[in-house]
Amino acid sequence: MKEKTGWFCSARSRGSxxxxxxxxxxxxxxxxxxxxxxxxxxxxxxxxWKIPMLTVLTGPVAFAGVQARWAAEYAVNEINAAGGIRGxxxxxxxxxxxxxxxxxxxTMARVIPGSLVVLGPLDGRGSGAVAQQLLDNKxxxxxxxxxxxxxxxxxxxxxSYMQDPSKGNVVGAKKWFQLEPWIKSVAMFYDPTxxxxxxxxxxxxANITGTGVKVVPIEIGAGQLDFGPPVLKAMGQKVDGYFxxxxxxxxxxxxxxxxxxxxxxxxxxxxxxxxxxxxxFTTGKGYLENSYMCENLxxxxxxxxxxxxxxxxxxxFKGQLPNNTMNFCDAVxxxxxxxxxxxxxxxxxxxxxxxxxxxxxxYNSPELEGLQFKYKNxxxxxxxxxxxxxxxxxxxxxxxxxxx
Amino acid sequence: MSPATLVYIxxxxxxxxxxxxxxxxxxxxxxxxxxxxxxxxxxYTAAYVTKMLGWPxxxxxxxxxxxxxxxxxxxxxxxxxxxxxxxxxxxLALIFIIQAVIRxxxxxxxxxxxxxxxxxxxxPIVLWVFVVITGLFVYRIDKSRIGRALEAMRTDPAxxxxxxxxxxxxxxxxxxxxxxxxxxxxxxYAFTMGTIIAESFGFTLxxxxxxxxxxxxxxxxxxxxxxxxxxxxxxxxxxxxxxSYTNIIYGALLVIVLVVRPEGLVSRxxxxxxxxxxxxxxxxxx
Amino acid sequence: xxGMENFVAQLISGLATGSTYALIVVGMALLxxxxxxxxxxxxxxxxMTAYLGWVVLGLTDNNLFISIPAFIVIGTVLTVAxxxxxxxxAQKKAFLETMVLGQGIAIIxxxxxxxxxxxxxxxxxxxxLTGGGARIRFGIVYFxxxxxxxxxxxxxxxxxxxxxLYRSKQGKAIRAMAQDLDVARTLxxxxxxxxxIGFGIxxxxxxxxxxxxxxxxxxxxxxxxxSLAIKAMTLMLFAGMGNLTGGMxxxxxxxxxxxxxxAFMPGRWTEAIVFGVVMVVILVRPNGVFGTRT
Numbered sequence: 001m002k003e004k005t006g007w008f009c010s011a012r013s014r015g016s017x018x019x020x021x022x023x024x025x026x027x028x029x030x031x032x033x034x035x036x037x038x039x040x041x042x043x044x045x046x047x048x049w050k051i052p053m054l055t056v057l058t059g060p061v062a063f064a065g066v067q068a069r070w071a072a073e074y075a076v077n078e079i080n081a082a083g084g085i086r087g088x089x090x091x092x093x094x095x096x097x098x099x100x101x102x103x104x105x106x107t108m109a110r111v112i113p114g115s116l117v118v119l120g121p122l123d124g125r126g127s128g129a130v131a132q133q134l135l136d137n138k139x140x141x142x143x144x145x146x147x148x149x150x151x152x153x154x155x156x157x158x159x160s161y162m163q164d165p166s167k168g169n170v171v172g173a174k175k176w177f178q179l180e181p182w183i184k185s186v187a188m189f190y191d192p193t194x195x196x197x198x199x200x201x202x203x204x205x206a207n208i209t210g211t212g213v214k215v216v217p218i219e220i221g222a223g224q225l226d227f228g229p230p231v232l233k234a235m236g237q238k239v240d241g242y243f244x245x246x247x248x249x250x251x252x253x254x255x256x257x258x259x260x261x262x263x264x265x266x267x268x269x270x271x272x273x274x275x276x277x278x279x280x281f282t283t284g285k286g287y288l289e290n291s292y293m294c295e296n297l298x299x300x301x302x303x304x305x306x307x308x309x310x311x312x313x314x315x316x317f318k319g320q321l322p323n324n325t326m327n328f329c330d331a332v333x334x335x336x337x338x339x340x341x342x343x344x345x346x347x348x349x350x351x352x353x354x355x356x357x358x359x360x361x362x363y364n365s366p367e368l369e370g371l372q373f374k375y376k377n378x379x380x381x382x383x384x385x386x387x388x389x390x391x392x393x394x395x396x397x398x399x400x401x402x403x404x
Numbered sequence: 405m406s407p408a409t410l411v412y413i414x415x416x417x418x419x420x421x422x423x424x425x426x427x428x429x430x431x432x433x434x435x436x437x438x439x440x441x442x443x444x445x446x447x448y449t450a451a452y453v454t455k456m457l458g459w460p461x462x463x464x465x466x467x468x469x470x471x472x473x474x475x476x477x478x479x480x481x482x483x484x485x486x487x488x489x490x491x492x493x494x495x496l497a498l499i500f501i502i503q504a505v506i507r508x509x510x511x512x513x514x515x516x517x518x519x520x521x522x523x524x525x526x527x528p529i530v531l532w533v534f535v536v537i538t539g540l541f542v543y544r545i546d547k548s549r550i551g552r553a554l555e556a557m558r559t560d561p562a563x564x565x566x567x568x569x570x571x572x573x574x575x576x577x578x579x580x581x582x583x584x585x586x587x588x589x590x591x592x593y594a595f596t597m598g599t600i601i602a603e604s605f606g607f608t609l610x611x612x613x614x615x616x617x618x619x620x621x622x623x624x625x626x627x628x629x630x631x632x633x634x635x636x637x638x639x640x641x642x643x644x645x646x647x648s649y650t651n652i653i654y655g656a657l658l659v660i661v662l663v664v665r666p667e668g669l670v671s672r673x674x675x676x677x678x679x680x681x682x683x684x685x686x687x688x689x690x
Numbered sequence: 691x692x693g694m695e696n697f698v699a700q701l702i703s704g705l706a707t708g709s710t711y712a713l714i715v716v717g718m719a720l721l722x723x724x725x726x727x728x729x730x731x732x733x734x735x736x737x738m739t740a741y742l743g744w745v746v747l748g749l750t751d752n753n754l755f756i757s758i759p760a761f762i763v764i765g766t767v768l769t770v771a772x773x774x775x776x777x778x779x780a781q782k783k784a785f786l787e788t789m790v791l792g793q794g795i796a797i798i799x800x801x802x803x804x805x806x807x808x809x810x811x812x813x814x815x816x817x818x819l820t821g822g823g824a825r826i827r828f829g830i831v832y833f834x835x836x837x838x839x840x841x842x843x844x845x846x847x848x849x850x851x852x853x854x855l856y857r858s859k860q861g862k863a864i865r866a867m868a869q870d871l872d873v874a875r876t877l878x879x880x881x882x883x884x885x886x887i888g889f890g891i892x893x894x895x896x897x898x899x900x901x902x903x904x905x906x907x908x909x910x911x912x913x914x915x916x917s918l919a920i921k922a923m924t925l926m927l928f929a930g931m932g933n934l935t936g937g938m939x940x941x942x943x944x945x946x947x948x949x950x951x952x953a954f955m956p957g958r959w960t961e962a963i964v965f966g967v968v969m970v971v972i973l974v975r976p977n978g979v980f981g982t983r984t
Contacts, residue, residue, distance in 0.1 A: 057648035058801060060913045062810030096639075096648035101604055102415060103639065105597055110408040110640060125601055128519050132598035133407075153519045153599075193507050193602075195516040221960050226907070228703055229949055249812040249909045260834070283814035283908065317809065435786050482973045488785055489728055489931065490976050493923050497969035504962030607916060611793055618790050651801040658794030662787060663775050 046346035048091045052111035054104060054120035057096040065122050068325035069094050070316065072119060074309060075332035085336045097121050101129035108133050115139065117335055117358050119328065124196055128153055140359040142331040151380045156363045159380045162327035163296045166203040168386040169245060169272050171402050172294025175388045177211050180267050183241040185214040187234035189254060190245060192219050200245045231257040242269050248277030252284040259287040266290025278320045281394050288391045296324045297372055298387040300396045306371045330370040338362055410528055414596040416633050417531040421589035423617050423628035424542050425582040430622060433558035436579055437495035437610065438479055439586030441502045442472040444605035446587025447594040448512050451521045461524035465591045472587020477580045484575030499606060506602040517601030524595040531592050538585055542625050554578065615658045621668030624675050631669065700949045706837035708945020709844035710902045714922045715937035717895040722932045723868035724888030725780045730792025731772065733922050734799040734915035739765040739900035741803055741910060744813045752816045758901060765897025766890055773889040796915060804912035812911035815904040836905045847898050864888050924968050930978025
């Protein structure tokens with residue numbers, strides 16, 4: 001047997017070789033970690049983006065809350081199918097506040113720790129109730145504080161998920177007056193006990209003065225079931241037009257009462273986005289022909305993204321058209337844009353600064369891509385076009401898209 | 405302690421106070437809704453005093469007690485003469501009236517509600533100190549002559565009056581005291597929430613409270629200490645998908661309890677047996 | 691004379707709504723008489739019946755011959771189903787507790803309606819049932835067909851009910867139990883069976899009311915139970931607990947007052963004023979305006 005010779009044979013040379021190797025490895029690691037440290041700041045530190053959503057699944061506005069949840073889930077599914085945000089999937093957890101402010105506060109206390117941003121509460125009152133918590137934790141919520149007054153209670157930690165409906169009413173009404181110039185006075189039905197309804201009428205009266213059209217407010221009680229009396233009262237005021245900012249069944253009831261009393265042209269009536277439900281075409285059939293509607297999202301918009309959503313929605317909701325809560329889809333995408341642009345990591349150590357970054361980004365945002373339009377958030381308010389629709393042949397027709 | 409737990413403790417405290425406020429007149433056989441109407445009054449007083457007038461929360465609490473007791477006294481005079489269903493349903497009117505009044509008072513926010521209520525320092529501690537103090541009062545009343553008089557009034561009013569008790573003034577006292585506690589609950593509610601609106605003090609709250617009282621045990625003061633934390637906690641502990649069915653769970657629990665164990669979870673029999681056990685142990689120690 | 695026309699039309703409309711309240715009050719009064727039960731959940735059973743009837747209408751393609759009897763059957767089944775729940779309390783004559791049990795049922799039914807039907811939206815009844823608000827002319831007055839159906843229907847229902855209560859054997863048994871439970875039992879009147887029959891009759895009324903709601907209001911929502919129940923309870927008290935005729939009259943008056951009040955009172959105070967008046971009256975006359983016996 002030949003004796004093995006060579007440099008490795010002696011123990012001493014093996015030792016030095018080992019030492020050299022170790023030095024080499026250590027140096028490489030130091031250089032390597034130095035390189036990775038430089039990029040580690042940006043790497044996503046979580047396995048999934050946990051986004052909580054507070055909505056209303058129980059009670060009188062459950063139908064809106066259920067659709068809001070659907071819209072958010074649709075956006076999340078679409079995002080995850082395309083690879084998630086920065087390569088990491090999104091996990092949406094939906095909570096029910098049941099229109100109870102105490103539950104909203106309790107649920108918000110539960111979801112805030114560890115969250116970067118919150119979706120909801122869906123309802124205006126709930127959004128107001130959690131204001132203090134948003135301020136205390138400096139966390140952004142995309143909620144129903146849709147105008148400056150409502151936004152002020154949690155400024156700057158609220159961003160509205162949809163455009164201000166009272167602005168929409170004014171913009172829509174002005175277009176209505178242009179299209180139907182014979183309207184010189186309008187009866188506006190409103191519910192004095194509902195803050196949103198009251199806000200609508202105040203804004204409306206204030207902003208319409210420039211057009212020379214007179215506004216006659218007609219109060220309706222909160223539990224009103226029979227709309228004959230208020231309609232009669234309105235007709236008694238000898239107005240040319242009628243504006244109802246109500247939920248669909250009430251809007252239909254008002255239309256029916258008007259129709260049965262001789263107001264049949266249709267163009268005298270206009271509704272707001274709260275009244276765009278499917279009943280317009282079932283029980284309302286025939287009573288709403290030629291009537292108008294102000295909208296935040298046009299149900300008959302032709303943009304491809306929106307059409308795709310409508311097809312999916314119709315499958316889950318038996319052929320119905322979706323309502324304005326589809327704006328939550330835009331809201332989810334705006335969060336995605338924020339995370340991507342700011343290179344948010346989700347690292348718990350950086351929670352405070354990342355919350356602030358997201359809030360600053362979205363409170364006064366750059367131009368964002370929505371389902372039906374491009375929009376911006378200005379001081380928390382979603383600034384986007386409004387739509388005027390008309391019902392012709394028992395279907396919606398988009399008449400006009402108006403910039404705010 | 406996590407913020408969610410703190411908020412939970414605060415809400416449970418408020419509910420316990422409110423429940424005791426409903427429990428006391430009920431001992432006398434009256435299901436009186438005065439505490440709810442005074443809860444609204446207490447909440448708005450405390451909120452107004454601390455936010456609009458800028459005074460400290462302690463003063464807010466005190467003012468809430470004053471307005472609550474006053475506002476509770478006058479209806480109590482009238483309702484002390486009525487019984488049973490009549491009291492329960494007619495006092496419902498108080499709730500609707502106060503809600504309508506609040507919605508029309510623009511200086512406390514009207515229909516928009518009042519937000520930005522300043523916080524009270526050490527709220528959970530102060531609140532639970534009040535709960536313990538109130539509990540002591542309720543315990544003393546329960547065990548005293550007043551408590552026995554109430555029990556007599558509930559079971560046999562005719563007999564009670566022949567025994568020389570002035571039922572009318574007994575009722576007034578108990579109802580006013582209950583309204584006072586309700587107002588205190590309202591003030592603490594306002595401090596916990598930071599925002600208050602008229603709707604919070606309405607029929608929905610009444611139903612939840614009745615549910616908690618009847619499930620917990622309405623003939624003893626201890627039942628609410630179990631039912632309030634459990635019922636308020638249910639939505640927190642069950643998975644969010646199921647949590648939206650909370651109301652069905654509440655309703656079902658209420659129906660089941662009323663059919664199967666009508667006195668509620670903590671019945672008088674149970675308390676008596678616990679007392680006996682306690683005394684036995686106590687005597688053995690000596 | 692538009693004013694006069696409208697006034698009469700409103701009056702009829704108010705009477706139609708009032709007759710709906712009247713039947714609910716009668717149903718609750720009946721349950722009170724037969725079992726000493728304050729069935730707070732009765733109005734909610736009515737709403738649930740309306741919802742289930744709407745489902746039947748949808749399944750049978752608006753077939754009225756199937757659906758109308760279906761309403762009645764559903765109402766009866768739902769009401770009788772709650773009877774065993776009340777039995778233990780009824781036997782103990784625990785008055786107040788029955789009201790709270792009713793509230794428990796109310797909570798469940800409201801939540802079921804808002805969760806499982808129409809995605810939480812209000813439901814609307816088809817025109818074939820409601821008459822579509824079509825107006826017919828009678829002299830100078832226009833009124834809606836639906837209101838006429840409703841009024842006619844309630845009158846018939848009440849007449850039949852009174853006949854059953856006063857002429858039939860079962861009716862006599864019910865009235866005997868209402869008079870004095872213990873005496874009735876010693877006389878051999880079966881507690882369980884008479885109770886079930888009483889609940890059954892109330893259930894038929896519930897079905898009829900559900901149809902009336904569909905015809906006059908043309909829609910139903912989960913929150914409707916709350917407002918109907920509170921109105922019915924207050925009416926019962928106002929008229930006098932258990933007073934059938936008194937309850938009916940007061941209900942009709944409330945219907946008319948609600949219809950007329952809109953014209954004269956600001957909406958935001960109406961509820962408070964109505965309740966305030968009721969409260970004062972009850973405090974002054976705790977036995978109700980008409981007293982507590984039929």
